[in-house]
Amino acid sequence: MKLIVDAFGGDNAPLEIIKGCELAVKEYGYEIALVGDEKKIRDCANDNNISLQNMKIVHAPDTISMEEHPDCILKEKKDSSMAKGMLLLASGEGDAFVTAGSTGAAVIGSTFLIKRIKGVKRAALAAIWPNDAGGSFMVLDVGANVECRPEVLGQFGLMGSEYMKSFLNIENPRVALLNVGTEDTKGGDLQKAAFAVLKDLPINFIGNVEARDLLFGAADVVVCDGFSGNILLKSTEGVAQFMMKNLKQALYKNLKTKLAALVLKSSLKEFKSKLDYTEIGGAPLMGISKPVIKAHGNSKAKAFKNALVQAAAYAEGGSISKIADAVKKEKNTDNE
């Protein structure tokens, strides 16, 4: 497995990125192409005693900051680590690309430098979360397209279904539409039209789903526009952070509670891991013709390692060719 890595994406680059790669090489033996400023990568590895075994460096002098306009990846930042990494993937010099950098640049770069799967109207950023039933579910789109047409939401359902088949070996993933109620007629014009589109697709569409039921296993694939999906993603993050912070305060209140917390340590660790995005890895960019994973911007080494593991699974799973087939078949059915 050859993975291409944006060594200068995210809040903790390059140190945590390189450390994450080291962990992944040790555990899984991947070959990694680290893309970024060669001198800085070598210095960082030397200063922190990180082995670059199994890794080659592909020099890219520039970086894209979170503040820059996403379009810059096609223009003034053509020599950035993200752009160069994507071009490497496009030219077949690796099996998947992973970046913790700007989401907007990742979407635009993937769309224009790697290209979409033929027939796919829009790429979607897909979050994967664990649920209460011990499984996982995918939400797409969580931020690539703030506005979507109904047919685009239909394709998201098709793509998510294919991905979850490969990723979790679910035979017939339950696809649902994120809505304000479970009744068929709920939502605005977009949801009503998308409901009609999804109902006619060759997927296991189970209707509307409410945000409060997702973590309890209500669906395997949740379809929504990128605006609502982003609100869902970030509120989930926010509430989890808020609760963990307050729980910590409750546990470390005084000596008595600290001792009790010590007894609960392993049990609480298990609890914490249930809503820890670092366990999941990153978000696949669905609809792109080669595997691209967007890791969380503040990924530390362990989270980035998990994003690499997910990238490898994405590449091995073969869902992209299955998505391409499904989209092609659907297009033919539509007689477009």
Added chain:
Amino acid sequence: MKLIVDAFGGDNAPLEIIKGCELAVKEYGYEIALVGDEKKIRDCANDNNISLQNMKIVHAPDTISMEEHPDCILKEKKDSSMAKGMLLLASGEGDAFVTAGSTGAAVIGSTFLIKRIKGVKRAALAAIWPNDAGGSFMVLDVGANVECRPEVLGQFGLMGSEYMKSFLNIENPRVALLNVGTEDTKGGDLQKAAFAVLKDLPINFIGNVEARDLLFGAADVVVCDGFSGNILLKSTEGVAQFMMKNLKQALYKNLKTKLAALVLKSSLKEFKSKLDYTEIGGAPLMGISKPVIKAHGNSKAKAFKNALVQAAAYAEGGSISKIADAVKKEKNTDNE
């Protein structure tokens, strides 16, 4: 303070509603008009040893179920407890109305039976949550209007600002627009246009805010369309429920953890109350010309009591006349 109560709204009506009223009468001495089937209310009170002191019963033979179309409140369910209660409020026979029944019916009933404040384009359901800074913030709309025009979002900002001034005595509430990023140019057409409207209003508009920052005190009033707001509301509920359930499992895993949990009891209780909607009460229906509070559908007695307390504060705070003034002034400024 005279409060009018829908005794047959919500999953736990009438028992928990009547119990909540009893608690509120004992603690605050409110006068309460219980609206609903008189015989059922008396039987329920007798069977459960609930005192109806300070309460009068206003008979209404019908109820609205959660499955019925919201419009029914104006048509076949004119004699429901919710419709009758609203008409009582409209005719001045009480200071505020509280229901745990169907949100849709509450919005339509309030709009047509009680009427909006003059100049208000749309009523909004407003959730109030505690934040990490020890204060509270309001999100509106959380579900009354799945689709909104930019000027409607502007009015939500104006109304929320006036409410929070009265409710929390904040001199100049920070009003923000819910968005996918904090930069001024973020979002879709609706958010961009709403940003421009909010910027020109006589409120303390602080720009865009992300869902993950809300519980950490990023704004006092958060403006959004009812679709996104509903996703935000329900995902917050869902994550909190998920974490509480898993925390419980971690604490009750075995004898050792159970003993430790016992030590942590009071500290964890405080933690739990921080994301407990029962502590907050209900959601005010903003833009209606008299105080209406929508309590959570599964409110138990304590939650319903808190909704009554909030209704009393809403009526006493005088925010409705201040909202009316602000809307009128704004309309004149616009030369509409």
